[in-house]
Structure formats: structure tokens, C-alpha cells
Amino acid sequence: MRLARMLQAVDVHAAGEPGRVVVGGVLDVPGATMFEKAQHLERHGDWLRKLMLNEPRGYPALCANVILPPTNPAADAGYVIMEHMEYPGMSGSNTICVATALLETGMLPMTEPVTDIVLEAPAGLIRVRATCENGKVTGVTFRNVPAFATHLDAVVEVPNLGTVTVDVAYGGMFHVIADAVALGFRITPDEGRDITRVTEMIKAAAAEQLPVVHPEQPGFAGITIGQVSGPAHDPRNSWRNATTVSTRTFSWDNPATWTGVLDRSPCGTGTCAKMAVLHAKGQLKIGEAFRHEGIVDTVFTGRLAGEAQVGNRSGVIPEITGTGYIYAFSSYVVDPTDPFPQGFTVGDIW
Secondary structure (H helix, E strand, O other): OOOOEEEEEEEEEEOOEEEEEEEEOOOOOOOOOHHHHHHHHHHHOOHHHHHHHOEOOOOOOOEEEEEEOOOOOOOOEEEEEEOOOOOOOOOHHHHHHHHHHHHHOOOOOOOOOEEEEEEEEOOEEEEEEEEEEOOEEEEEEEEOOOEEEEEEEEEEEEOOOEEEEEEEEEOOOEEEEEEHHHHOOOOOHHHHHHHHHHHHHHHHHHHHHOOOEOOOOOOOEOOOEEEEEEEOOOOOOOEEEEEEEEOOOOOOOOHHHOOEEEOOOOOHHHHHHHHHHHHHOOOOOOOOOEEEEOOOOOEEEEEEEEEEEEOOEEEEEEEEEEOEEEEEEEEEEEOOOOOOOOOEOOOOOO
16 A cells, blocks of 8 residues: 555543644654744645644644654753644643653653653743653643733723623733633533634634734734633632634634634643733732633643743743543554545534
């Protein structure tokens, strides 16, 4: 059998959020930094993202990561994160998936009971401490790049919704955070379709009305992801959230585009952004435990390890702990006669 391409991947989920980790079939891509490598893939190798995430090999809730040689000598491995509409600088659930795959497959050596590794994401170096037992990664704690709030209790005008009060913060991606209670949501799975629709509308309005640029990495600009935040359902937890990831280009003129897909986990960058907002409002102290529920009741545990200065902004250094679970080892192939070498999307679920 002749194949046009074959890729090996480890499928992992972190707190329910699937993150496919491409471990074979891509040797390297050009770029002096991991951010440049992500840019190269976006501009010249976007076939890989489409191949992995579009049907028939992918589905709307899926994310993917490609393992690459690090460019920073302090890192043990590099990775580029791919989502349906962007190449984010950082993703918490994907970082947990990557660390789990690298250690449990032996691509990086595991030491029990604790393994320390450094990963290079497009946003920068991510220090990871994994607790390990009997060959299993039982927990992944990563120290994220600094997070910071840019807007607190800002007002945006959202067509079809009206005036909405939001916070905006960077946690590896720029998030706009709206109050779930004010929008009438309890953040339950049955509300998923309405949450995605409303959140995408708020995100689009906020992106237009509240422009943001990372002060030290201008390649990261604009609000690209939105979340609704509300009271925890479990009294042991701090807050509950639902984060919507876009799966198509938004257009006010086309209501069919006012939808995305919910992050199944509590969202790592979203948790970091929420912690940055709470700290800026004086509601979360350095070192204080923060338990964040997601839409399927899974939890990421966070804390702020310290404060940081990011350009002209005051920020914080967030740490997140979660667990990843391998659920498949796969080889994805492209038949040279396949009419869909980069997959496809259909409007019934996209």
C-alpha cells in the first residue's frame, strides 16, 4: 500500500478535554523560536492542523499538538498547539496532555515519584512537575507564563444581547470573561449550545471594542477566546466556568457562525486568566488555593506562585495542576487518492 503521509499520535484527555499529541511523522519545521515554528506551520504547513482536526480524522472538540525539537537549550521538548481557528501561544489542557504523552511513552525519562521537565511552548518556557507512580503520570503541575488583567468590569455593547460587563485577561491567550449568573446560566451541560452562542457574540464584540496586545510579545494580540464564570456547584471548589473555543470565522451577518465548542476541561489558560482577574480585584491572594470547576464537573487546581511585571502591566505567575489520561495510540494516514487529504467540515456540527 502506498501512502502520501503517515503520522503517529497519542490521544490524551485532560479533565475531559481531548488533546491529540503528534509524536511521529513531522521531523521539524523552520523557526528560531517555538513561536516562529508555530507561525511557519500556520503560514506554510496548515495542512497538518486541518488533517488532524477536520473530519474524518478529527472533530470539533479536538485540539492537537505537534512535538518538535526545542529551540531553547533549557527545554527538554518543544510543542506547537493547534486549535480549529488559531495557533495559541499556550494551552493548559494541551500542556498536561503533552507532558503525559512524553513521559508515559518514554520519549522523556520518567522518575518516580516526581519528574521535572521543561517544555517550550510558543508563549515561552513552561516548567512542569509531574507526580508519577507505577509508570503512570498521576498529576501534572505546570508554571505558566505570567498572566495579567487588562480590563476590569469593562462594558461592551453586544448586538442582540445589549450591554454586558466583562473582564479581560491574558493567561497564555487573551480571554474575555462574562458573569454567568447575569446571563442566566448555571453552567450545566444542557446549556452548552446557548453558552457557546452567547459567548461567541460577547467575544466578537469585546474583540472589536477592547483591543489588546501583549506588551512583550506583540505577536499575541486580540481577544480570541471567551468564557462565562459563575459560582461553583461543589462547595469544595472556588468558581465554575465554561470556555468556548471557536470552530469557524465569526460574522455578525450570519447567525450560523455564532457558535463554537465548549472546552470540556476547566480550561488552563482560562483558569490563569480568571486568577489574574481575581488577584487584580483583591479577591485572590498569592499562594491561595484556587479550585476551578469545568462544564463536566472536572477540576483544575491553581495557585499564584508570585507577582510579575509584564511590560508596563502588573501580573502574576500562575500554576495549574491537572491529570491527563491516554486513551489511544494511532497512526493517521493519507491515501494519495483520498479526495479529502486535509479533511472537511459540515455545518451540522461545525
